[in-house]
Amino acid sequence: MILDSFLIRAALAGVGVALAAAPLGCFVVWRRMAYFGDATAHAAILGVALSLAFSMSVFVGALVVALAMAGLVSSLSNRGYAMDTLLGVLAHSALAFGLVAASFLTGVRLDLMAYLFGDILAVSRTDVMVIWGGAALVLALLSWRWSALLTATLNTDLAYASGIDPRREQLVLTVALAVVVAVAIKVVGALLIGAMLVVPAAAARPLARTPESMAIIAAVIGAASALGGLAAAFRFDTPTGPTIVCVAAVCFAVTAVFGGVRRAA
Amino acid sequence: MSLLSLENVAVRLGGADVLRDVTLNFDRGEIVTIVGPNGSGKSTLLRTMIGAVAPSAGRVVRMAGLRIGYVPQSLHIDPTLPMTVARFLSLPVRRGAAEVAAALAQAGVATLGTRQMARLSGGQFQRVLLARALLEKPDLLLLDEATRGLDQPGSAAFYHQVEELRQTLGCGIVMVSHELHVVMAASDRVICLNGHICCEGKPDVVASAPEYRALFGTGTGGALALYRHEHTHSHDCDHSQEAAS
Numbered sequence: 001m002i003l004d005s006f007l008i009r010a011a012l013a014g015v016g017v018a019l020a021a022a023p024l025g026c027f028v029v030w031r032r033m034a035y036f037g038d039a040t041a042h043a044a045i046l047g048v049a050l051s052l053a054f055s056m057s058v059f060v061g062a063l064v065v066a067l068a069m070a071g072l073v074s075s076l077s078n079r080g081y082a083m084d085t086l087l088g089v090l091a092h093s094a095l096a097f098g099l100v101a102a103s104f105l106t107g108v109r110l111d112l113m114a115y116l117f118g119d120i121l122a123v124s125r126t127d128v129m130v131i132w133g134g135a136a137l138v139l140a141l142l143s144w145r146w147s148a149l150l151t152a153t154l155n156t157d158l159a160y161a162s163g164i165d166p167r168r169e170q171l172v173l174t175v176a177l178a179v180v181v182a183v184a185i186k187v188v189g190a191l192l193i194g195a196m197l198v199v200p201a202a203a204a205r206p207l208a209r210t211p212e213s214m215a216i217i218a219a220v221i222g223a224a225s226a227l228g229g230l231a232a233a234f235r236f237d238t239p240t241g242p243t244i245v246c247v248a249a250v251c252f253a254v255t256a257v258f259g260g261v262r263r264a265a
Numbered sequence: 266m267s268l269l270s271l272e273n274v275a276v277r278l279g280g281a282d283v284l285r286d287v288t289l290n291f292d293r294g295e296i297v298t299i300v301g302p303n304g305s306g307k308s309t310l311l312r313t314m315i316g317a318v319a320p321s322a323g324r325v326v327r328m329a330g331l332r333i334g335y336v337p338q339s340l341h342i343d344p345t346l347p348m349t350v351a352r353f354l355s356l357p358v359r360r361g362a363a364e365v366a367a368a369l370a371q372a373g374v375a376t377l378g379t380r381q382m383a384r385l386s387g388g389q390f391q392r393v394l395l396a397r398a399l400l401e402k403p404d405l406l407l408l409d410e411a412t413r414g415l416d417q418p419g420s421a422a423f424y425h426q427v428e429e430l431r432q433t434l435g436c437g438i439v440m441v442s443h444e445l446h447v448v449m450a451a452s453d454r455v456i457c458l459n460g461h462i463c464c465e466g467k468p469d470v471v472a473s474a475p476e477y478r479a480l481f482g483t484g485t486g487g488a489l490a491l492y493r494h495e496h497t498h499s500h501d502c503d504h505s506q507e508a509a510s
């Protein structure tokens with residue numbers, strides 16, 4: 001069975017996360033909510049600690065806490081707190097509480113490292129299924145709401161005038177973000193999920209002329225980074241999650257220079 | 266039945282009363298202008314009409330299936346969001362290429378379809394916003410300072426086009442503008458707003474109303490008088506006399 005090879009499973013897991021994270025990452029970039037992704041991801045560590053404590057599925061625990069965090073940020077941001085302050089407080093507090101909560105558990109210290117930095121080479125067949133299931137869900141959600149999401153991102157008043165409720169679209173993004181965080185935590189880890197969201201989207205920007213092309217290019221760059229990073233990590237014996245992010249960062253540098261040259265021409 | 270009615274609407278934003286006791290009806294084929302000083306709640310009134318602001322008292326009644334075309338006062342497009350003019354016109358409803366081209370031609374910007382929105386000049390941007398609002402085939406067209414960024418011939422052409430739209434689409438049109446003299450002359454009804462409705466009626470009635478004069482002074486000549494003078498006077502000695510008096 002092909003899924004028996006740990007490298008094949010790792011490649012499938014990485015590509016699955018990249019395909020879902022990239023289009024969602026475009027919205028994260030357009031709406032200037034890069035740290036929203038970080039806050040949600042950091043909160044997921046608390047979810048991991050709780051699931052280990054109560055012996056639940058890590059995916060479910062991370063998903064529930066990530067959803068709660070995303071909901072909390074959304075509701076507090078409507079009450080006049082400055083967004084960057086709010087996210088700074090919540091993201092780091094969630095991470096700190098998660099780490100403290102984990103310290104009460106005996107014998108899971110090593111496991112926790114895997115969730116902070118990811119352990120893509122250890123994904124099981126079930127993990128691959130969960131990742132692709134989550135990715136399919138997120139992509140279906142995004143394509144179903146695409147036009148409404150885009151209009152609400154462009155301008156909330158234009159959305160209202162067309163009969164679209166921007167708060168509902170924000171909720172769709174929030175849920176999608178929590179799902180991506182929950183499925184990606186095993187692949188790149190809580191500390192680098194933000195990079196998988198933002199870096200491919202930012203790398204795609206200079207090459208794109210429409211929102212749709214930016215999402216597709218971001219997905220291609222994300223998937224290529226996952227495969228390239230995996231190959232490089234295997235070859236040079238480096239940690240896999242960070243290596244994937246490094247490859248994506250190199251893509252960003254290349255397109256930034258290329259885009260700069262094209263604009264100057 | 267009116268396209269849209271406001272019944273005793275009050276709006277509070279951030280603890281401040283922005284609008285109070287506003288009752289208005291908007292009908293098909295009518296051009297209504299809202300005038301008022303800065304901070305008088307003009308934009309808030311339009312945003313309440315589209316549903317972006319919930320009234321704290323009273324209610325907004327929209328005709329069932331009402332289609333609204335809205336041209337906002339300003340629209341910032343984040344530079345990270347790539348967006349061609351043609352794509353912008355297809356939001357949120359997909360339009361055919363021919364329909365988009367026709368709307369752009371009608372707005373006088375036929376060649377701009379493949380341009381990035383971020384690269385448009387202020388005037389081009391306003392025309393594209395209008396083209397998008399018209400693609401909705403609106404029953405009610407709301408224009409918030411829609412001639413911002415247009416030069417004088419541009420804004421004259423714009424109002425001419427608005428007048429045409431009333432005839433071809435038969436829609437109701439509500440405008441907010443600072444260009445008192447041009448706008449009031451083109452309107453069927455003027456609403457003078459300052460948190461509440463100070464006065465409303467035909468342009469010449471409003472221009473001579475004491476409430477309107479209290480807000481805008483007699484120095485503006487009554488905006489209407491200025492407009493009537495335009496054909497005979499190109500110098501401004503009249504206005505310096507008025508300012509002195």
